[in-house]
Amino acid sequence: MGQRAASRLLAAGALLLAFGTSMLSANRVYAAPPAPTTVTIEGDDLPEPLAVHADTDAELFAAVLSQVSWLTGPGQTSSPEPGDLGPKYLVVVMVADEPHRAYELYPLAKGGPRAFRPAEQPGKGKTTAGWFFGRLTMSETLRAAGAPLPARPDSISGGIGGGERVIPEDALNPGEDIDKMLTDLRQVMMLNAAVVVGITLGIAGIALLVRRRTR
Structure with a gap:
C-alpha cells in the first residue's frame, strides 16, 4: 500500500x-518571436506592390526593414499637415505569408522624412497610433527597392539603409524605453x-x- x-x-x-x-x-x-521574411511596399505611384525577400535580397531587405523596425513606443512628433507630407508608401512586414505589421512612410515630407504607425494593424492586431521622424536614407532606400523617387545624393548614408534618423534631441525619451x-x-x-x-x-x-x- x-x-x-x-x-x-x-x-x-x-x-x-x-x-x-x-x-x-x-x-x-x-x-523570441518569429523573424520577418518579406516586406512589401505599396504606393499610388506604383502599378503593383513591391516585394523584398530576406532569402533572395538580404541587404535590401534589411535596409527596408530598418526604416520601420524601430517604430515602437510613443510617437515622437505631432501629426504634420497633410499638404506637407508628399507621397505615401505603405510598408507591410510579413512573417512567412502573413502580414505582421504595417507602417506609412513619407520620404519627401517637408522638414524631413516622416513615418506613421497606424493603430489598426494587420489581422486583429492593435497598437497606439504615432508619428515619428524618419531616417534621412528613407527616400534612397525606397528608391533602391523600386519606388519612383528622385535621387538624393545629399543623404547621409553608410551603404543601403545606413544613415541616421532625423530626430531633434528634445524629441527623444530613452529613459522611458529603458524603464x-x-x-x-x-x-x-x-x-x-x-x-x-x-x-x-x-x-x-x-x-x-x-x-x-x-x-
Whole structure:
C-alpha cells in the first residue's frame, strides 16, 4: 500500500516538473518571436506592390526593414499637415505569408522624412497610433527597392539603409524605453523564479510524504 502511494506521489511530482518546464519554455518562446521574411511596399505611384525577400535580397531587405523596425513606443512628433507630407508608401512586414505589421512612410515630407504607425494593424492586431521622424536614407532606400523617387545624393548614408534618423534631441525619451524594457525583463524573471520555487517546494513536499509513508 505504501509503495503504491509513493508511486502516485512520484508521478504527481513528475507532472509538476513537466508543467514547470513547459512554463519556462513558453517564456523562452515569448522572448523570441518569429523573424520577418518579406516586406512589401505599396504606393499610388506604383502599378503593383513591391516585394523584398530576406532569402533572395538580404541587404535590401534589411535596409527596408530598418526604416520601420524601430517604430515602437510613443510617437515622437505631432501629426504634420497633410499638404506637407508628399507621397505615401505603405510598408507591410510579413512573417512567412502573413502580414505582421504595417507602417506609412513619407520620404519627401517637408522638414524631413516622416513615418506613421497606424493603430489598426494587420489581422486583429492593435497598437497606439504615432508619428515619428524618419531616417534621412528613407527616400534612397525606397528608391533602391523600386519606388519612383528622385535621387538624393545629399543623404547621409553608410551603404543601403545606413544613415541616421532625423530626430531633434528634445524629441527623444530613452529613459522611458529603458524603464519599460527593464520592467518587462523583471516580470519575466520573477515569473521564472516563481515557477522554479513552486517546483522545488512541490518536489520537497512529495519527498517528505514519500518518506513518511514508507517508514
